[in-house]
Amino acid sequence: MFEKDMVKILTTVIIECSESGLNNLANQYAIELMKENYKPLIPDAYKMRVDKIARKYKNDPDPPQSYSACPFCNFDLPDYVLDCNNCHNVIPFCIASGRHVICSDLTKCPSCNFPAIFSEFVSYLMNISEKKCPMCEDLVDHQLLEKLEDPLTYLKSRKIANLELHEREKRIDTARSEN
Ligand SMILES: [Zn+2]
Ligand SMILES: [Zn+2]
Numbered sequence: 041m042f043e044k045d046m047v048k049i050l051t052t053v054i055i056e057c058s059e060s061g062l063n064n065l066a067n068q069y070a071i072e073l074m075k076e077n078y079k080p081l082i083p084d085a086y087k088m089r090v091d092k093i094a095r096k097y098k099n100d101p102d103p104p105q106s107y108s109a110c111p112f113c114n115f116d117l118p119d120y121v122l123d124c125n126n127c128h129n130v131i132p133f134c135i136a137s138g139r140h141v142i143c144s145d146l147t148k149c150p151s152c153n154f155p156a157i158f159s160e161f162v163s164y165l166m167n168i169s170e171k172k173c174p175m176c177e178d179l180v181d182h183q184l185l186e187k188l189e190d191p192l193t194y195l196k197s198r199k200i201a202n203l204e205l206h207e208r209e210k211r212i213d214t215a216r217s218e219n
Pocket of ligand 1: 114127
């Protein structure tokens with residue numbers, strides 16, 4: 041995924057989490073986004089809000105770092121790290137928790153197909169009043185979510201789809217600049 045899209049998506053997730061009372065989660069992402077390389081990419085309308093959420097809990101002790109396996113090579117990585125320094129794949133993040141996805145507990149949004157950690161998505165949906173996907177905002181019934189049987193094929197197909205999208209955008213951009 042490309043940085044700008046990722047920042048936009050994470051911004052949405054932060055606002056959603058914050059509005060759903062998932063303050064610690066919102067705070068963790070917000071701190072991540074306020075780092076130098078991402079801050080300029082946050083949509084202007086949300087910059088102040090993200091900044092505020094990032095500062096809110098700064099006196100809380102850091103939660104202990106936990107690790108989970110890279111879905112592509114099984115190497116243990118910190119939960120929120122999205123690029124594997126063992127196999128160099130970029131790992132998709134879970135739309136419900138922001139952690140990198142794992143093969144053993146993977147599902148996807150039935151509407152937008154974005155990946156999520158099954159248990160995280162279920163508890164996310166159970167804890168909010170409006171049962172909406174944080175990504176596409178369609179209503180999702182957590183009872184209909186299923187663990188993916190072939191997570192790797194799904195992840196690889198998404199990767200190809202992302203690349204194709206990127207290629208298409210690049211072509212459109214080139215066409216524009218030539219005009
Ligand atoms: Zn890996
Ligand atoms: Zn969705």
